Amino acid sequence: MQIIKNDNFFMNLAINVARRNKGMTGANPSVGCVIVSRDKTIISIANTGIGGSPHAEKKALEGIEIKTGTVLYTTLEPCVHKGKNPPCVDEIINSGVKKVVIACLDKNPLVRGKGIKKLENSGIKVIKGILEKDAEDFYDEFFKRINSNIPGINIKIASSADGKTALKNGKSKWITNKLSRNYGHKLRLFNDGIMVGINTVLKDNPSLTCRLSGLNKFSPSRLVMDTNLRFPINCNLAKTAKNIETIIFTSKNSSVRKINLLKNKGIEIIKIPTTKSGLSLISALKFLGKREFNSILIEGGNKLIASAINSPQLNKVYWFSSEKIIGEEGKPSIGKLNITNLENSPNLFLHNMINLDNNYLKIYKAKN
Amino acid sequence: MQIIKNDNFFMNLAINVARRNKGMTGANPSVGCVIVSRDKTIISIANTGIGGSPHAEKKALEGIEIKTGTVLYTTLEPCVHKGKNPPCVDEIINSGVKKVVIACLDKNPLVRGKGIKKLENSGIKVIKGILEKDAEDFYDEFFKRINSNIPGINIKIASSADGKTALKNGKSKWITNKLSRNYGHKLRLFNDGIMVGINTVLKDNPSLTCRLSGLNKFSPSRLVMDTNLRFPINCNLAKTAKNIETIIFTSKNSSVRKINLLKNKGIEIIKIPTTKSGLSLISALKFLGKREFNSILIEGGNKLIASAINSPQLNKVYWFSSEKIIGEEGKPSIGKLNITNLENSPNLFLHNMINLDNNYLKIYKAKN
Missing domain, CATH: 3.40.140.10 (Cytidine Deaminase, domain 2)
Known part of the structure; x- marks a missing residue:
């Protein structure tokens, strides 16, 4: 050629x-x-x-x-x-x-x-x-941030063929294959912050680092949405907070004593307003925009993903899926959206699809 | 070349x-x-x-x-x-x-x-x-039938990206695009019978015919699983039963009067045993095997699909999905499977994938 x-x-x-x-x-x-x-x-x-x-x-x-x-x-x-x-x-x-x-x-x-x-x-x-x-x-996320002072957001989902992220008993190891999970770590590298809801911390005790060989030092800041400050003081995130920036967003009423305990671990606590569906995502994003975060990767749980998927800051949804089937009682990928008409479904299009050793990564992009 | x-x-x-x-x-x-x-x-x-x-x-x-x-x-x-x-x-x-x-x-x-x-x-x-x-x-379904006298079965699912087949309010027009729906009609042509549960009949009042131009006469037999014979006597299936073979499988206790009403419409009523999860799918399949049906396409609802997906007669799952997202409260594609360990997930592999104008048809095949 x-x-x-x-x-x-x-x-x-x-x-x-x-x-x-x-x-x-x-x-x-x-x-x-x-x-x-x-x-x-x-x-x-x-x-x-x-x-x-x-x-x-x-x-x-x-x-x-x-x-x-x-x-x-x-x-x-x-x-x-x-x-x-x-x-x-x-x-x-x-x-x-x-x-x-x-x-x-x-x-x-x-x-x-x-x-x-x-x-x-x-x-x-x-x-x-x-x-x-x-x-x-x-440069999509970067442009979003410099135009609005709010970072662009990406969503990562890893599910079975029928869109479930865990069995009813909570087991999720492993719905997707090794190559998908490695790609997930690459996404952590590509984003400035990685955000999860407190239930994900309580259930999985994650480290939220980029575990690709040699790239650990580029792990993003860890961001947790935690209305009532239920964050366990000895979880993996707390243990590593002195080395990797860790920020908890919480409501105005959270206990001062718990706040001080967590601050001593090296965790930053930011109080933001609540809405009827929990902590205000946009308030957290505005804070992160001031800190010059260009992009945030949201990994779960499904309530946080549901509030992110209709955000005007949404850039892409990275959806890994396998051939496994879990059934109705499994955990859904995306929380309640209250859609009464299919035309009001989030405005996405399929941007790209990648075969990962017979898992599939579909990349959806928000229509502007 | x-x-x-x-x-x-x-x-x-x-x-x-x-x-x-x-x-x-x-x-x-x-x-x-x-x-x-x-x-x-x-x-x-x-x-x-x-x-x-x-x-x-x-x-x-x-x-x-x-x-x-x-x-x-x-x-x-x-x-x-x-x-x-x-x-x-x-x-x-x-x-x-x-x-x-x-x-x-x-x-x-x-x-x-x-x-x-x-x-x-x-x-x-x-x-x-x-x-x-x-x-x-x-020839997979044909071989299954001649070896066991039981037809092979295929499953068709049309869902959103998050695996939902309808909104909470029941709306499902249209989650997938025209090309996907046309391909669905081709699947009806390819199978000898098309099977649904009674709830699908009650909810959608379907005709279950192949509506590709010129191929209507090759529409498959229509098969309904209906434990308590709730089948409406004036539904679209009843109206067309004198032209297209229509069989209802029901339990031994169904009303004789209702049976006779439906027989007068040209519908065949077959009594089969029940199991704890409803009518026995394998009994219906055995009956159809004796009638020399090679293949049955199961289109829903999700309970019927859940019992079919673990069947040894399963051949393929045809899964159409779009870029739409419906959220947790939508209707799941597959009913309860009671899986407690991911290794017990149905034993499928991805056989093929077809781009249908940015909808995707994934064809999963049962491992033997």
């Missing part, structure tokens, strides 16, 4: 390079950058550094010689503002590159289009919109 | 020709036959006739000249016994064909291997086992 080295080819490479560091770049999005000479030879490749610095463009430009005809591909519009890093637009202008190809604009209203304008004003030719949808999908 | 005209190529064609008449050949299986000259030219193609006659081999041999090197491909071991049709083995021997390729043996213990033996004793070279698994899968 002949490789056609066009803009799509190089941008696809840049997106894949960006994917490599997804979940490891802190509040900054992971950007991919590829620099190509006039004869279509790749002369440099980089992505955003661990923790968010250096930026991909700066890294890619370092130590290379820019000749006539060199093109720089980047997955996201280069920044113009000086934050933790110098603005990439200046780096590009100073490098001498005369052509820049961009997948998608930065949707931050404070940035959008300004990066491109500054490049063009410096005499650089800019092409935008190459693999735009792929890049926008990749 | 170059077509490689080997045994697999011609047998694949024969199987596809057999598929064309599936569901239209009565108690006989639909067989496909392809006859190929020495230079690999196809000189004849046939399948079992509508209603079961003539047999495919006889039809294919009619009016063609057999020269040296001609090969006959057939999906099923040719019959040696004279039933409604003369034995195909004799037709083949008399035709002068000197090489026969067979996909799978007839699993009927009275036939198995005898057809091949007779061919070989007449100096014909026989190759067997070409695309054997595909053919055995195609």
Whole structure:
């Protein structure tokens, strides 16, 4: 097969390079950058550094010689503002590159289009919109957060063929296979926080870490919704709270004594309002947005998933399912939704499906 | 692409020709036959006739000249016994064909291997086992019936992504899309009988016919499990019972008066034993086996599906699912199974998956 080295080819490479560091770049999005000479030879490749610095463009430009005809591909519009890093637009202008190809604009209203304008004003030719949808999908949670100050949310479900997540007696080991469960750990890596309801903590005593070899240090913050602060002071989350950020959202009336006990374990306790269906998810998300969380992965229980699935912040539902069948009395994947008409079903579409050794991962995406 | 005209190529064609008449050949299986000259030219193609006659081999041999090197491909071991049709083995021997390729043996213990033996004793070279698994899968229900005198059963489920078949208020129009529903009608064509529980009749007032254009006349017999004979005398099934065979299975205590009312509508009433979970499915199946039903499609409700899914007669589960989400209070696909350990989940594997315009049909097959 002949490789056609066009803009799509190089941008696809840049997106894949960006994917490599997804979940490891802190509040900054992971950007991919590829620099190509006039004869279509790749002369440099980089992505955003661990923790968010250096930026991909700066890294890619370092130590290379820019000749006539060199093109720089980047997955996201280069920044113009000086934050933790110098603005990439200046780096590009100073490098001498005369052509820049961009997948998608930065949707931050404070940035959008300004990066491109500054490049063009410096005499650089800019092409935008190459693999735009792929890049926008990749930055979906980030864009949600910078537009609204509220993180995007993803949902993870692992169920039997008939949509049950456990037997009536609570057993759930293992409904899905090893490959599905490993993919689940990858999702933890990709998200900044992982959120569960208190019943999941009480029932499973989970650690909620990313247990892929070598990636444990990128485990997301653990977030627990716990109205009455029933959180056990010796559970696995409490034991590891001094090493991995752990936040409990609770109601205004929770016991001060219990709060202090948990704070001593290194757990942060945040009081938020309640609604008639429990703690206000949106209040928790607003708090996390202020902390620059881009994305939250919600893993259960089914009540929390039910309130998340209709949220305007919803990005994707990752649904792993196996060939096992559990029957009516098993635990349902999703709590009560009070739908009286099928047209009011959550507005999702099937975005992708992946075969995981005969388990299936269906990725549903929220329609905007 | 170059077509490689080997045994697999011609047998694949024969199987596809057999598929064309599936569901239209009565108690006989639909067989496909392809006859190929020495230079690999196809000189004849046939399948079992509508209603079961003539047999495919006889039809294919009619009016063609057999020269040296001609090969006959057939999906099923040719019959040696004279039933409604003369034995195909004799037709083949008399035709002068000197090489026969067979996909799978007839699993009927009275036939198995005898057809091949007779061919070989007449100096014909026989190759067997070409695309054997595909053919055995195609004849699975038929083999089940001739081995045990009990038909094979298939289950059809149409559900939301979370495995629900209706809203709490009973609404189910439409959870799946048009293409899924059309495929459902094809399943009705492929099976000899379609079985539902009485609650499905009371709730949906279904016709249970194959409503694909031109195929209505191949609608399967309608079979209803109705312990207390609650069957409404003016429902759609009753109205059409004089044209399409309709059988109600009921308990020994059902009212004689109601039985006579229904018989007058053209409905057959069969009394069978009850078990602690209702009418005995196996008793109904045994009755249908005596009537030479090869396959029964079970469409609901979820209690009937729950008793069918662990049956040794189970062949396949056809599970259509959409992107809609209904939530905990919706109607579950499968009734109670009383599973206390995941290893006791029904023994299925994923056989195939088909994209139906972004609905998905997963076909699970029972492990033997």
